[in-house]
Every structure is written in structure tokens, then in C-alpha cells.
Amino acid sequence: MTYTFSNKIASLAPSAIREILKATSQPGIIPFAAGNPAPEAFPIEAVREISRRLLLERPVDCLQYGVTEGYAPLRARVKDDLRARLGLGKPFDELIITSGAQQAVDLATKILCNEGDVVIAESPSFIGSLNTFRSYGVRLRGVPMQADGMDVDRLEAILKSERQVRFLYTIPNFQNPAGVTMSLEKRRRVYELARQYGTLILEDNPYGDLIYEGEALPCIKSFDDDGIVIYAGSFSKILSPGLRVGYTLAPSELIAKMTVGKQASDVHTTIFSQLIVDEWMRHYDIPAHLQYLRALYKAKRDRMCGGLAETPLQFQIPAGGLFLWCALPDEIEMLAFARAAVARKVAVVPGSAFLVEPAETVNAVRLNFSTPTDDQLSEGVAILRDMFAEKY
Amino acid sequence: MTYTFSNKIASLAPSAIREILKATSQPGIIPFAAGNPAPEAFPIEAVREISRRLLLERPVDCLQYGVTEGYAPLRARVKDDLRARLGLGKPFDELIITSGAQQAVDLATKILCNEGDVVIAESPSFIGSLNTFRSYGVRLRGVPMQADGMDVDRLEAILKSERQVRFLYTIPNFQNPAGVTMSLEKRRRVYELARQYGTLILEDNPYGDLIYEGEALPCIKSFDDDGIVIYAGSFSKILSPGLRVGYTLAPSELIAKMTVGKQASDVHTTIFSQLIVDEWMRHYDIPAHLQYLRALYKAKRDRMCGGLAETPLQFQIPAGGLFLWCALPDEIEMLAFARAAVARKVAVVPGSAFLVEPAETVNAVRLNFSTPTDDQLSEGVAILRDMFAEKY
Numbered sequence: 001m002t003y004t005f006s007n008k009i010a011s012l013a014p015s016a017i018r019e020i021l022k023a024t025s026q027p028g029i030i031p032f033a034a035g036n037p038a039p040e041a042f043p044i045e046a047v048r049e050i051s052r053r054l055l056l057e058r059p060v061d062c063l064q065y066g067v068t069e070g071y072a073p074l075r076a077r078v079k080d081d082l083r084a085r086l087g088l089g090k091p092f093d094e095l096i097i098t099s100g101a102q103q104a105v106d107l108a109t110k111i112l113c114n115e116g117d118v119v120i121a122e123s124p125s126f127i128g129s130l131n132t133f134r135s136y137g138v139r140l141r142g143v144p145m146q147a148d149g150m151d152v153d154r155l156e157a158i159l160k161s162e163r164q165v166r167f168l169y170t171i172p173n174f175q176n177p178a179g180v181t182m183s184l185e186k187r188r189r190v191y192e193l194a195r196q197y198g199t200l201i202l203e204d205n206p207y208g209d210l211i212y213e214g215e216a217l218p219c220i221k222s223f224d225d226d227g228i229v230i231y232a233g234s235f236s237k238i239l240s241p242g243l244r245v246g247y248t249l250a251p252s253e254l255i256a257k258m259t260v261g262k263q264a265s266d267v268h269t270t271i272f273s274q275l276i277v278d279e280w281m282r283h284y285d286i287p288a289h290l291q292y293l294r295a296l297y298k299a300k301r302d303r304m305c306g307g308l309a310e311t312p313l314q315f316q317i318p319a320g321g322l323f324l325w326c327a328l329p330d331e332i333e334m335l336a337f338a339r340a341a342v343a344r345k346v347a348v349v350p351g352s353a354f355l356v357e358p359a360e361t362v363n364a365v366r367l368n369f370s371t372p373t374d375d376q377l378s379e380g381v382a383i384l385r386d387m388f389a390e391k392y
Numbered sequence: 393m394t395y396t397f398s399n400k401i402a403s404l405a406p407s408a409i410r411e412i413l414k415a416t417s418q419p420g421i422i423p424f425a426a427g428n429p430a431p432e433a434f435p436i437e438a439v440r441e442i443s444r445r446l447l448l449e450r451p452v453d454c455l456q457y458g459v460t461e462g463y464a465p466l467r468a469r470v471k472d473d474l475r476a477r478l479g480l481g482k483p484f485d486e487l488i489i490t491s492g493a494q495q496a497v498d499l500a501t502k503i504l505c506n507e508g509d510v511v512i513a514e515s516p517s518f519i520g521s522l523n524t525f526r527s528y529g530v531r532l533r534g535v536p537m538q539a540d541g542m543d544v545d546r547l548e549a550i551l552k553s554e555r556q557v558r559f560l561y562t563i564p565n566f567q568n569p570a571g572v573t574m575s576l577e578k579r580r581r582v583y584e585l586a587r588q589y590g591t592l593i594l595e596d597n598p599y600g601d602l603i604y605e606g607e608a609l610p611c612i613k614s615f616d617d618d619g620i621v622i623y624a625g626s627f628s629k630i631l632s633p634g635l636r637v638g639y640t641l642a643p644s645e646l647i648a649k650m651t652v653g654k655q656a657s658d659v660h661t662t663i664f665s666q667l668i669v670d671e672w673m674r675h676y677d678i679p680a681h682l683q684y685l686r687a688l689y690k691a692k693r694d695r696m697c698g699g700l701a702e703t704p705l706q707f708q709i710p711a712g713g714l715f716l717w718c719a720l721p722d723e724i725e726m727l728a729f730a731r732a733a734v735a736r737k738v739a740v741v742p743g744s745a746f747l748v749e750p751a752e753t754v755n756a757v758r759l760n761f762s763t764p765t766d767d768q769l770s771e772g773v774a775i776l777r778d779m780f781a782e783k784y
Contacts, residue, residue, distance in 0.1 A: 001619045003592075003645055009503045012652050036457050044451040051443050059436040063632035065428050099491060099658040106657050110527070111401045115507070132656040135502070200395075227393045240455035242663035253395055260404045264524040265498050266491040270662040271634035 008115070008137045030380035033347035034371040035176070035322055038300070041293055041370070042240055043284065050279040051272075058275070066271035068263045069255075070097025070247070074278040078233075078247050081281065086208075087222045088231060094252035096259055099269045101206055101246035104232035104258075105129045105169075107265070108202050108248070109136045111257040112166045120158055120199075121169040122150045124325075124354030124362065126176045129169060129204065138166070142356025145175070147316060149182030152189045159197040167200040167230070172220060174207040174321025177354045177366035181319055184217050191223045201229045207321035209238050209290050212298040214319050227251040235277050237322070238290060243273035297322065297370055300377060304369040307381030311388045322370040325351070328363045338365060340387060346380045400507070400529045422772035425739035426763040427568070427714055430692070433685055433762070434632055435676065442671040443664075450667070458663035460655045461647075462489025462639070466670040470625075470639050473673065478600075479614045480623060486644035488651055491661045493598055493638035496624035496650075497521045497561075499657070500594050500640070501528045503649040504558045512550055512591075513561040514542045516717075516746030516754065518568045521561060521596065530558070534748025537567070539708060541574030544581045551589040559592040559622070564612060566599040566713025569746045569758040573711055576609050583615045593621045599713035601630050601682050604690040606711050619643040627669050629714070630682060635665035689714065689762055692769060696761040699773030703780045714762040717743070720755045730757060732779060738772045 054062050069075065079095045082088040089095075098104045105128075113119065115137035121130060123142030133140055141158050143150040149172065159165060170190065172182040182190070194201045203220045221231040234246035248258065262268070280286075304324060305317050313326040328334055338350045351364035372380060446454050461467065471487045474480040481487075490496045497520075505511065507529035513522060515534030525532055533550050535542040541564065551557060562582065564574040574582070586593045595612045613623040626638035640650065654660070672678075696716060697709050705718040720726055730742045743756035764772060 001643070003643070005503050005649055006506050006509075008506075009649050009653055012656070039452045039456070042452060042455045044447070044455070047451070047455065048444075048447045051447055055436070055440045055443055059439070060431045060434060063434045063436075063439065063634045064431070065633045099662075102656075103658045111397055114398050114400075117398075128655070128659065131652075135653060135656040198393075241457045241659075242455045244658060244660070244662045251393070251395070257397055257401050260523075261401055261527060263520070264404070264494075264527040265657060266495045266636060267520065267633075268636070270491075270636045270665055272665065273662055 008135050011134050011137070012131055028345060029342070030346045030376045030383070031371045032367045032369075032380055033349045034368050036371040037237060037241065038296060038370050041296060043280070043289055046280055046284050047240070047276060050276050050283075054272070054275050054279065062272040062275055064271070066268040066274065068259050068268050070269060071271060071274040071278060074274050074281075075247075077278060077281050079249070082233070082249055086219055088219060089249055090224060090227070092227050092251050093249050094255040095247055095249050096255050096262065097269050097274060098232075098246040098248055098262070099266055100236055100241070100244045101204060101232045101234035102128055102132065103262070103265070104230075104246055104248040105132045105202065105204065107258040107261045108167065108230050108232075109133055109138065110261045111254065112200065113138045116164065118162045118165045119167060119169060120155065120165060121356050122171070122175065122178070123356035123360060124177050124351060125169065125356060126171060126204070127353050130354070130356060133169070140356045142360060145178045145180055147180065149180060149186040150190070152186055152193065155190065156193055159193060159199065165197070165199045167202050168194055169202045169204065170220070171204045171206070172217070173205055174210065174318050174323075176207070176321065177323050177349070177351070178325045179316060179318030179321060179323050181217065187217065187220050188223065191220050191229070194228055195226050199228070202232065203229055204232045206234045206237050208233075210293060210297055210322065211320040212294055212301060221249065230254060238293065239277060239280060243270070243276060245269060245273050245277045300369040300372070300374070303374060303377045304367065304381060307378065308384065311385055313384075322368055324367040324369060326365050326367060328365065330363065332363075334363050334365060341384065344383050344387065346383050400527050403526050403529070404523055420737060421734070422738045422768045422775070423763045424759045424761075424772055425741045426760050428763040429629060429633065430688060430762050433688060435672070435681055438672055438676050439632070439668060442668050442675075446664070446667050446671065454664040454667055456663070458660040458666065460651050460660050462661060463663065463666040463670060466666050466673075467639075469670060469673050471641070474625070474641055478611055480611060481641055482616060482619070484619050484643050485641050486647040487639055487641045488647050488654065489661050489666060490624075490638040490640055490654070491658055492628055492633070492636045493596060493624045493626035494520055494524065495654070495657070496622075496638055496640040497524045497594065497596065499650040499653045500559065500622050500624075501525055501530065502653045503646065504592065505530045508556065510554045510557045511559060511561060512547065512557060513748050514563070514567065514570070515748035515752060516569050516743060517561065517748060518563060518596070519745050522746070522748060525561070532748045534752060537570045537572055539572065541572060541578040542582070544578055544585065547582065548585055551585060551591065557589070557591045559594050560586060561594045561596065562612070563596045563598070564609070565597055566602065566710050566715075568599070568713065569715050569741070569743070570717045571708060571710030571713060571715050573609065579609065579612050580615065583612050583621070586620055587618050591620070594624065595621055596624045598626045598629050600625075602685060602689055602714065603712040604686055604693060613641065622646060630685065631669060631672060635662070635668060637661060637665050637669045692761040692764070692766070695766060695769045696759065696773060699770065700776065703777055705776075714760055716759040716761060718757050718759060720757065722755065724755075726755050726757060733776065736775050736779065738775050
């Protein structure tokens with residue numbers, strides 16, 4: 001039988017990049033292309049003890065159906081935490097638990113976008129979110145990244161010229177893949193522009209807690225007197241991605257629609273996961289765990305950046321997060337470089353994977369420093385250095 | 393700010409029925425409106441021991457990212473099990489793990505349907521699936537249910553007259569809400585009609601293992617020489633709904649597209665849940681557990697059916713599953729009856745919640761017998777009996 005697929009899914013065709021990414025999961029490959037937490041990042045003892053106690057004291061709660069909005073005590077706890085630590089949340093805001101922050105992006109798009117509507121994103125941006133937008137048949141417009149965040153003049157030009165903009169997607173902290181942090185001035189400007197042009201902002205903040213130097217800047221959501229910011233967060237990078245627990249803080253009218261959308265997607269997020277996260281927040285020293293993670297990843301970042309300092313790769317040292325964005329010299333072509341690296345057992349992601357509009361080009365690769373072991377970091381960096389030394 | 397929502401989500405507006413359902417979650421209500429497993433249905437000791445061992449021996453595997461298709465050993469195990477027990481699966485078939493069977497319905501619709509396409513469903517049918525279809529802006533056509541399954545002549549008439557039919561959705565075993573099992577003859581006829589008219593079948597089988605008398609009939613998927621059946625199953629009703637683990641067996645070309653769609657929805661299903669299910673299948677006596685569940689639910693069914701026998705409610709005793717579909721006598725109006733029952737602390741679902749097309753009408757209620765305790769079953773049935781005795 002010949003199958004006919006929806007327009008939405010047909011637009012998510014496999015690409016040359018996907019082929020390279022496939023090769024990166026081969027055994028023996030040094031994983032600079034991934035984005036996984038380090039194995040030693042997981043609070044294993046805590047999860048063991050929490051799971052033991054939950055299944056002893058409240059087993060049926062762990063296994064029974066939950067409500068779509070999420071486990072009520074966890075929702076309240078995350079709301080309190082966002083208010084106390086980040087100054088987020090107005091009386092009009094509400095919070096929903098999602099199956100990872102990916103689902104927050106999915107549900108926001110589902111409730112807001114018809115096919116042909118426009119979503120604006122930083123370019124480059126997180127490929128997972130871009131593909132979610134594409135899966136709803138929206139038209140993507142890209143705003144080039146600069147060293148202090150997106151080009152806000154270009155943003156304004158797009159807002160002026162496009163009539164069907166439904167929201168602006170941004171990762172202000174330690175952006176994936178660019179590693180860039182948006183300046184405070186630009187955060188305020190982006191908020192003002194969104195307000196002025198009547199568009200919403202989807203602020204995705206998976207890496208905010210992984211800050212290695214400097215002061216954390218206020219989230220765009222903290223300016224949100226007007227109810228125009230949808231804030232997505234996640235426990236994937238600080239506790240566990242495998243548990244699939246994220247959340248979204250947004251005006252209650254939006255959360256109500258996201259709840260209807262989530263009911264139709266997966267009914268609710270794994271309740272056992274939600275209970276584990278809730279107990280972890282209640283009984284464990286999260287600030288100490290975050291300090292530990294920051295030291296762990298900062299050391300990995302420094303090992304990678306130090307090793308690459310003498311190569312022709314150009315990069316800005318990211319102040320947080322998990323990724324290093326490396327511009328290649330003109331004479332080295334990105335896809336050829338990525339293929340050659342994979343052939344030498346180092347997986348990197350070609351930068352074009354993260355571009356927003358079809359006409360854009362880039363000559364860069366994304367490297368991840370959280371997944372490789374220290375030995376893999378040293379070895380992988382040495383291999384890349386050798387490639388350049390051999391006048392690759 | 394005034395928010396504008398997508399057409400898809402705007403069509404999922406709250407209804408009178410949703411109000412009644414809200415009332416049913418009040419404390420002290422006898423839950424004949426739910427669909428939860430009984431608390432005593434969960435293999436708690438097994439999950440305790442499995443979780444303890446997994447977090448001891450393979451903690452990082454429980455917490456790290458997984459692949460979108462699902463945990464490979466679990467996929468292989470479920471495939472083997474479906475082949476061995478139900479004769480399902482051809483060489484062209486593949487299997488994906490989903491976040492509950494609800495996500496299987498979501499992904500099938502996502503990859504197959506554009507807005508305005510037609511999906512055919514039994515009427516009445518499972519409200520969760522119907523809302524998923526609606527969330528993609530498809531046009532629903534309903535095929536009336538009969539005592540031995542859908543009216544296949546009506547199905548053929550619809551297939552003849554509609555050009556944009558993307559698939560037929562059916563729950564052949566102990567259908568929710570009608571409690572009906574499709575006859576073998578109709579299963580073959582439905583398959584033949586789908587083949588003849590070039591449409592796919594989405595066969596949803598969450599209750600197949602919960603059979604209380606008679607012989608299990610072959611799944612429609614077992615006839616699938618042509619690669620036209622998408623088969624969705626779930627561990628929600630036999631192990632735990634809170635873990636959110638379902639699966640879909642379908643031609644690999646469809647599974648590949650569902651994988652792309654799932655990547656954009658929630659990346660992957662909770663990996664800890666998948667590992668728990670895998671260990672449960674590997675090391676525990678599932679047939680014995682199913683025997684236990686059948687005895688448990690059969691007794692609850694009999695308690696409900698016995699108690700309602702002397703009322704004017706008309707129902708067919710379901711040979712399996714969790715639901716009883718009760719037609720009301722003409723002089724009793726469904727919504728008024730449901731409201732009066734809620735007022736007396738018995739929650740029931742008005743049958744109209746499950747209708748497929750706007751013009752359809754019905755005078756029935758759905759009752760669930762798995763969620764209430766035995767005492768609640770006796771008490772709730774007595775309250776309904778009293779309502780009739782009082783010439784309600």
C-alpha cells in the first residue's frame with residue numbers, strides 16, 4: 001500500500017544532517033553531538049530513596065491516573081519556587097506540568113497556530129523546537145543571533161512586515177546551539193517590541209540554572225505585566241531528562257487551553273515521575289545539587305574550550321549551558337568537516353541543522369561538553385586539533 | 393490581553409457535559425463516571441521490587457534520555473508477545489512505544505490528517521480519542537453501534553460518499569462506552585471494506601485482556617496482509633495508567649513518521665516507566681496477573697449488573713472491559729438524570745458525551761464498575777434504584 005501523509009509531517013523529511021546525526025550514535029563515537037546530562041550529574045541516591053519511600057507509602061498514587069494539569073502539590077511547589085527564586089508569576093498566571101519542556105513548545109504551538117501562521121525564532125535555534133513548529137505547518141522567520149542575543153532591529157523589521165505572527169520563540173540563557181546569553185537591555189527591548197506589536201513570547205529556559213560565571217539576568221517573564229509571556233522550564237537538565245517532567249507558567253487562559261490540548265495528546269505526564277520530582281524538591285538540598293552541577297559542567301566546558309583554543313575554530317566561551325558554537329574558517333566547509341570528524345570518531349552537529357529559514361547559510365558546528373567523559377573530551381579535542389594541523 | 397486561539401483548539405470548547413464531569417471529581421462522590429483501574433489491581437509488590445533493582449543496578453539508564461522509538465528491548469518484547477499471543481505482526485510491521493495509547497491516537501492523526509480530512513468512528517466512541525481527532529480539525533463521521541459492533545452497511549455508505557476518509561477508528565473489544573464486542577464476521581467485513589475503499593484502520597485495543605467470558609476473537613490487525621491496520625495497545629489497564637506506556641504496531645513506513653511526530657511532541661516516553669514495564673514482562677507471571685484482574689473486574693461487573701437488573705435501565709452485560717452502557721426509558725431525560733444522580737452523589741456520564749456527529753442524539757448513560765469499591769458499587773446502585781422507585 002502507498003501511504004499518504006499529512007502536509008505537516010511530510011515537511012519534516014529526513015535530511016543530510018539527519019544522516020550525519022545517525023552516524024553519531026555508533027558505538028565508540030566521541031559524543032560531541034549530543035546534549036545529554038553527564039552520567040555523574042544524576043542525584044541517584046536521592047531518587048533511590050524517594051522511589052523506595054513512595055512505593056512503600058503511596059504505591060497507588062504512583063500508578064493510578066493523574067489529572068491533566070499535573071500533580072497539584074508539585075504545581076504549587078514549582079509556582080512558589082519560580083516566584084521566590086526568579087520573581088516569576090503574576091496573579092493572572094497559572095502553571096501546567098508538561099512531559100518535558102518539548103511538550104510545552106508543542107502545546108503552545110497547538111493552541112496558538114493555524115497552518116500558515118508565523119512563528120519567529122532566533123537563528124540558529126534548538127532543532128527540536130523548530131521541528132515542532134514545522135509539524136504544525138507554521139511559517140518560520142529567523143532573527144540572526146549576535147554576541148548579546150538576537151538582532152532586535154531585525155526582529156522589529158519582521159514584526160513590522162509580518163501580519164500573522166503568533167509568537168516569538170527565544171532561549172535567553174546559554175542558548176542552544178549558539179551558547180549566547182541575551183543582555184538585559186535586549187530582554188527589555190524584546191518584551192517591549194512584543195507588547196507593542198501585540199505578539200506573545202515563548203521563553204524557553206532549560207539551562208538557566210547551569211550558570212558558570214557572572215550574575216543571572218532576569219527572565220523576560222519577570223517583566224510580564226501584560227500577560228504576553230509563556231515561560232517553559234524543565235527538570236531535564238537539573239534532575240533527569242528520562243523522567244520527562246517540565247512545566248509552563250503562563251496566563252491562566254492559555255494554560256486552560258494547553259490543558260485541553262494536553263488531554264488530547266497524552267492525558268497526563270507520568271505520575272510516578274511527578275511524585276519523584278515533588279519529593280525531591282521537598283526534601284533535598286537543590287541549591288547544593290546545582291552548585292555541584294555547575295562545578296561539574298564548568299570543568300568540562302573549560303577542558304573543551306582550553307583544548308580548542310589553538311585551533312582555527314572561533315567561539316565565544318558560554319557562561320552557562322551545555323553547548324559551544326564554533327565558526328569554521330571560510331576555507332573549511334561545514335558538512336565536509338562534520339563528515340571527516342565522524343570518520344575519525346568524533347561526532348559534531350553541522351550548524352545548518354539549527355537554521356530557521358531555508359535560504360540561510362552558516363559555516364559552523366555545535367559541540368556539546370556535558371555528555372563526553374573527561375577522557376573523551378581530551379581525546380576528541382586532540383582529534384579535532386590534529387585535523388586542523390593536517391591542513392584539513 | 394485578548395488571546396486568539398487556533399481553530400483546532402477553539403473547537404474543543406467546554407460543554408454542559410464537561411460541567412457534569414467536573415462535579416464528579418468532588419469528594420464523597422461515588423465514581424461511576426470514571427475509568428480508573430481498581431486500587432487493588434496494581435501489582436504493587438512487583439513494581440516495588442523492579443524499581444528497587446533498576447535503581448540499584450542501572451540508575452543512569454532509568455534517568456538518562458532515551459530514543460524516540462522507545463526502549464529497544466521492550467519494543468522487541470512487545471512485538472514478540474503480540475505475535476505469540478494474538479498472531480499480530482507481519483514482516484512489514486514495526487512497533488513504537490507511546491506515552492499511553494492516547495498518544496498513539498494523537499500521532500496517527502498527526503501523520504495522516506490535514507484539516508478537513510475525514511475520520512470515521514463508531515458512535516458512541518471514546519471521548520478522549522474523539523477530542524484528539526477534533527484537535528486536528530478533522531471532520532468526524534459516526535457509524536452507529538449495534539449489539540455485535542458497528543453497522544457495517546452504514547460504514548460502507550459513508551466510505552462510498554466521502555472522498556477524504558483517512559482512517560476508521562474502532563475499539564473492537566468491549567468498546568468504550570458501549571461495552572460491545574464486534575463479531576468475527578463484522579471484523580472481517582470491516583477489514584474488507586477498508587481494503588476495498590483504500591482507507592486505513594486504527595484499531596484501539598486497551599481492554600482486550602480484560603475478558604470475563606467467552607473466547608477472545610481475533611484482532612482486525614491479525615487479518616492485515618495489506619498493511620492497512622494501525623494497532624494501538626496499552627499497559628494502562630493491566631499494569632498502570634500512571635506510568636503512561638502504550639505502543640503501536642503498524643507498517644514501518646507509518647511508524648517512521650509517527651517517530652518523527654513523537655520527537656516533536658515529547659521526545660520520548662518516560663524511560664523509567666519503560667524499564668519497569670520491560671522488567672515486569674520479563675520476570676513476572678503476566679497470565680496469572682490477568683487471571684486475577686479478570687476475576688476482580690468480573691465480580692464488580694456482576695455486582696453492578698445484578699443491582700441494576702430491576703431498574704428500567706436497559707443494558708447488554710459486557711463480556712469484558714470496564715463499562716456498562718445503559719439506555720434510559722424515553723420518559724427520562726439523560727442530562728436531567730445525570731444531574732439528579734450527581735446531586736445524590738452518584739457520578740454518571742451522559743451518553744451524548746460520546747457521540748461523534750453534532751446532529752446525533754442518544755438517551756443513555758455510561759457507568760464504570762472498575763473504579764468504585766464494592767461498597768460504593770452496592771451503595772451507588774441502590775441510589776440509582778431509589779431514583780427510579782421514586783418515579784424519577
